[in-house]
Amino acid sequence: DSGVTQTPKHLITATGQRVTLRCSPRSGDLSVYWYQQSLDQGLQFLIQYYNGEERAKGNILERFSAQQFPDLHSELNLSSLELGDSALYFCASSAKRSSYNEQFFGPGTRLTVL
Amino acid sequence: GQQLNQSPQSMFIQEGEDVSMNCTSSSIFNTWLWYKQDPGEGPVLLIALYKAGELTSNGRLTAQFGITRKDSFLNISASIPSDVGIYFCAGQTQGGSEKLVFGKGTKLTVNP
Numbered sequence: 371d372s373g374v375t376q377t378p379k380h381l382i383t384a385t386g387q388r389v390t391l392r393c394s395p396r397s398g399d400l401s402v403y404w405y406q407q408s409l410d411q412g413l414q415f416l417i418q419y420y421n422g423e424e425r426a427k428g429n430i431l432e433r434f435s436a437q438q439f440p441d442l443h444s445e446l447n448l449s450s451l452e453l454g455d456s457a458l459y460f461c462a463s464s465a466k467r468s469s470y471n472e473q474f475f476g477p478g479t480r481l482t483v484l
Numbered sequence: 485g486q487q488l489n490q491s492p493q494s495m496f497i498q499e500g501e502d503v504s505m506n507c508t509s510s511s512i513f514n515t516w517l518w519y520k521q522d523p524g525e526g527p528v529l530l531i532a533l534y535k536a537g538e539l540t541s542n543g544r545l546t547a548q549f550g551i552t553r554k555d556s557f558l559n560i561s562a563s564i565p566s567d568v569g570i571y572f573c574a575g576q577t578q579g580g581s582e583k584l585v586f587g588k589g590t591k592l593t594v595n596p
Contacts, residue, residue, distance in 0.1 A: 412587075
């Protein structure tokens with residue numbers, strides 16, 4: 371158990387809908403990262419938050435957004451869903467001590483868009 | 485964008501054999517990480533490397549951070565059936581975001 375929790379485990383929805391994925395980082399970790407894993411693209415970085423502030427963006431679509439709350443949990447919002455958004459979405463957290471960046475991953479949310 | 489070339493893509497070995505896989509990049513990384521992922525689960529961190537030339541072990545696993553900072557390898561000795569899974573390398577570049585760039589993975593199958 372990495373200490374990172376994600377809910378829900380599975381999500382099935384229809385095209386055009388909006389969903390919210392939730393992540394709670396390991397206790398004490400200030401950084402939260404979101405990654406998307408699909409069969410053709412592999413693991414791709416979406417976005418990072420550090421202590422409530424957006425720190426970096428990757429290949430995140432404009433239809434997607436995220437935020438990190440004062441209690442450090444994070445939510446990833448996916449809207450106007452398309453079939454191609456079906457994937458595993460992972461959250462990871464790290465403590466960011468000096469130059470060390472050991473990211474620990476949650477169990478993921480499997481999103482299926484029908 | 486940055487890419488990691490991970491090889492081999494898949495391996496089929498007999499229990500007890502040693503395994504080696506590697507990652508190369510055209511970019512310099514200041515951190516290399518190796519993860520293992522089981523089906524339907526999140527990646528689990530196996531080994532983290534922070535210095536060029538560093539050799540680190542974790543049980544039967546040994547990984548090295550290449551001296552050029554552009555490559556890393558992972559060795560598994562005396563493989564066992566529970567080593568089955570997909571192994572990913574990941575790199576972090578100097579400066580800026582701490583995002584990880586992942587290789588495409590090596591799928592390992594161990595025959596008992």
